[in-house]
Amino acid sequence: MEALFADPQFAVPTISPDGTRIAYLAPHRGRRNIWVRGIDRTHADAVPVTHDTRRGITVYHWTDDPRWLLYLQDTDGNEDWHLHRVDLDHPDEPAVDLTPMDPGSRVVGVESLPSDPGTVLVWMNRRPLFFDTFRVDVATGATTLHLEQTDPADTVLLDRDGRPAFRFRPAGDGTVEISAVDTETGDVRPLTSVGGAEHPMGVQPQLVTPDGTGLLVGSFQDGDHLRLVRIDRETGAETVVAAVEGHDLDISGMMMPGVLPPTVFTGRRDGEVLAARFVADRPHIEVLDPEFAEVYARLATLSDGVLGTLSSDEAGRRWVATYVHDREPAVTWFYDHATGESRELFRAYPDLDPATLAPMRPVGFPARDGLPLHAYLSLPVGVAPENLPLVLLVHGGPWSHDTWSFSPDAQFLANRGYAVLQVNFRGSTGYGRRHVTAAIGEFARAMHDDLLDAVDWAVAQGYADPDRVGIYGGSYGGYAALVGVTVTPGRFAAAVDYVGVSDLAHLLRTLPPFSRPYFVNNWYRYVGDPEIPEQEADMLARSPITLVDRIRTPLLVAQGANDVRVVRAQSDTIVASLRERGVPVEYLVADDEGHGFANPENRMRLNRAVERHFAEHLGGSTSTPASAR
Numbered sequence: 001m002e003a004l005f006a007d008p009q010f011a012v013p014t015i016s017p018d019g020t021r022i023a024y025l026a027p028h029r030g031r032r033n034i035w036v037r038g039i040d041r042t043h044a045d046a047v048p049v050t051h052d053t054r055r056g057i058t059v060y061h062w063t064d065d066p067r068w069l070l071y072l073q074d075t076d077g078n079e080d081w082h083l084h085r086v087d088l089d090h091p092d093e094p095a096v097d098l099t100p101m102d103p104g105s106r107v108v109g110v111e112s113l114p115s116d117p118g119t120v121l122v123w124m125n126r127r128p129l130f131f132d133t134f135r136v137d138v139a140t141g142a143t144t145l146h147l148e149q150t151d152p153a154d155t156v157l158l159d160r161d162g163r164p165a166f167r168f169r170p171a172g173d174g175t176v177e178i179s180a181v182d183t184e185t186g187d188v189r190p191l192t193s194v195g196g197a198e199h200p201m202g203v204q205p206q207l208v209t210p211d212g213t214g215l216l217v218g219s220f221q222d223g224d225h226l227r228l229v230r231i232d233r234e235t236g237a238e239t240v241v242a243a244v245e246g247h248d249l250d251i252s253g254m255m256m257p258g259v260l261p262p263t264v265f266t267g268r269r270d271g272e273v274l275a276a277r278f279v280a281d282r283p284h285i286e287v288l289d290p291e292f293a294e295v296y297a298r299l300a301t302l303s304d305g306v307l308g309t310l311s312s313d314e315a316g317r318r319w320v321a322t323y324v325h326d327r328e329p330a331v332t333w334f335y336d337h338a339t340g341e342s343r344e345l346f347r348a349y350p351d352l353d354p355a356t357l358a359p360m361r362p363v364g365f366p367a368r369d370g371l372p373l374h375a376y377l378s379l380p381v382g383v384a385p386e387n388l389p390l391v392l393l394v395h396g397g398p399w400s401h402d403t404w405s406f407s408p409d410a411q412f413l414a415n416r417g418y419a420v421l422q423v424n425f426r427g428s429t430g431y432g433r434r435h436v437t438a439a440i441g442e443f444a445r446a447m448h449d450d451l452l453d454a455v456d457w458a459v460a461q462g463y464a465d466p467d468r469v470g471i472y473g474g475s476y477g478g479y480a481a482l483v484g485v486t487v488t489p490g491r492f493a494a495a496v497d498y499v500g501v502s503d504l505a506h507l508l509r510t511l512p513p514f515s516r517p518y519f520v521n522n523w524y525r526y527v528g529d530p531e532i533p534e535q536e537a538d539m540l541a542r543s544p545i546t547l548v549d550r551i552r553t554p555l556l557v558a559q560g561a562n563d564v565r566v567v568r569a570q571s572d573t574i575v576a577s578l579r580e581r582g583v584p585v586e587y588l589v590a591d592d593e594g595h596g597f598a599n600p601e602n603r604m605r606l607n608r609a610v611e612r613h614f615a616e617h618l619g620g621s622t623s624t625p626a627s628a629r
Contacts, residue, residue: 019313032056077594191236394473482544494617560593
């Protein structure tokens with residue numbers, strides 16, 4: 001458990017613009033902190049340049065001045081992100097908050113501004129409903145309003161000189177109007193509109209080309225699969241930049257840039273597109289730049305995984321790459337394209353032996369209405385794959401997807417003797433327009449049926465014991481677990497709800513006010529608007545809290561006290577109702593967490609509880625099996 005759920009020993013590596021140093025996250029003072037070392041040095045020579053003891057750091061940025069690093073941090077998971085500066089010349093000094101703001105305000109984006117060295121552009125809502133763009137002098141902290149947002153629903157994209165280039169504006173019917181913005185006058189000229197419900201997470205990506213003459217977006221055009229398309233700024237004409245027949249552009253990296261593998265790889269110096277990632281049984285990298293093709297060919301020989309995150313110096317000579325693998329989490333390599341030198345830098349979890357870990361096998365089967373479903377199956381190592389206890393591990397979102405990668409949760413459960421099934425039910429992104437829009441109106445209906453059909457498939461294949469099936473998920477996955485024990489109360493032998501939704505109408509009413517303009521193509525379209533009485537009634541009918549008297553399945557609930565997405569009341573209400581009826585329920589609350597547990601001690605506490613819960617009710621192990629030692 002400690003090997004799987006402790007903070008990684010090395011994570012999120014990047015190389016400095018001049019190619020002389022590497023930054024990365026590693027444990028320091030009990031939390032993930034930023035370390036820096038010379039390109040030819042080891043971790044023994046590295047220096048921790050941040051000293052956070054309250055919450056680990058996840059996102060950081062190099063600046064164009066080698067003296068400064070920037071990072072984002074919130075307070076105990078409340079997602080009120082602030083931008084902090086680190087002085088690499090004085091690494092022992094406290095970090096400086098460059099964005100002091102009132103509670104409830106946050107930084108949502110940081111970009112360099114090549115035309116103005118020493119500054120960065122920062123998007124933050126000092127006005128609660130408006131995310132304005134500010135120019136921040138990194139050395140002094142001086143902050144200047146750069147672009148004021150006039151409509152909270154609008155998104156204005158800037159070119160490399162910081163000038164407005166394109167505007168996104170949602171229309172009343174759910175489509176998004178894309179317009180060109182005149183850099184001199186500010187006049188707006190409509191170019192095209194893109195579809196609505198098939199983009200529940202918004203039109204992604206949104207990248208202005210380096211020369212400012214085009215816009216790169218994800219578009220289904222007239223097909224079922226998402227492509228990378230260029231929209232011309234003058235004519236509005238669309239040109240396909242990257243497409244893979246039968247596969248979607250993978251937009252999941254847009255949700256956590258720099259941490260998750262990117263949708264589009266771009267050059268550090270000029271911002272040109274190098275390659276794009278597509279969804280497949282194993283993620284597929286489509287190389288687009290001829291010069292990068294030579295680099296990629298070499299990088300591809302360093303690991304049998306799939307290229308994950310990638311960083312280079314401005315010259316495009318020195319590269320630091322991580323790789324996605326189901327049994328080798330985040331192996332990082334260094335490659336010098338000028339000399340051909342390559343060497344392994346570090347492994348995120350050096351104490352894990354890949355031979356003892358479970359392969360994540362892609363599988364597929366049809367839903368009861370014929371919709372193709374893609375899933376991943378992880379089976380215990382060294383155990384006959386027959387009549388096993390099964391855990392259905394449900395992803396969050398729901399507009400995301402499980403992918404072939406290292407999953408600590410799947411590995412942990414497989415190690416304890418469970419078959420683990422992760423299904424990309426309808427509504428999951430990455431499998432086409434038809435697949436995602438098939439979830440409209442289907443919360444607690446066909447989306448739940450997909451999960452049941454997945455269990456039936458595993459039973460029919462002989463993998464799973466139908467009497468020992470558990471369900472476990474976070475966020476939407478927690479909602480799915482609660483639906484499982486309310487809508488189908490006899491189907492699961494145990495359930496774990498981790499920061500899950502119990503009341504759909506309450507969820508939408510308590511999300512941050514600035515997020516509401518973005519609900520049109522996801523929550524309102526797929527679930528309903530709680531301000532419309534008949535839709536609220538339907539939402540309540542599909543909310544586990546309405547059916548709580550049906551719960552008789554052993555239930556474990558875990559919640560972060562500072563969660564601003566699924567607030568604590570969502571879990572409190574379920575637990576209180578069960579306890580009033582005398583139904584046993586275990587409830588874990590972490591006072592220093594938000595929408596998911598980030599601190600290692602809380603992850604350990606949660607997984608010890610999950611281990612006990614499933615062992616008691618499904619019959620798995622509570623210690624490492626001899627076959628996997």
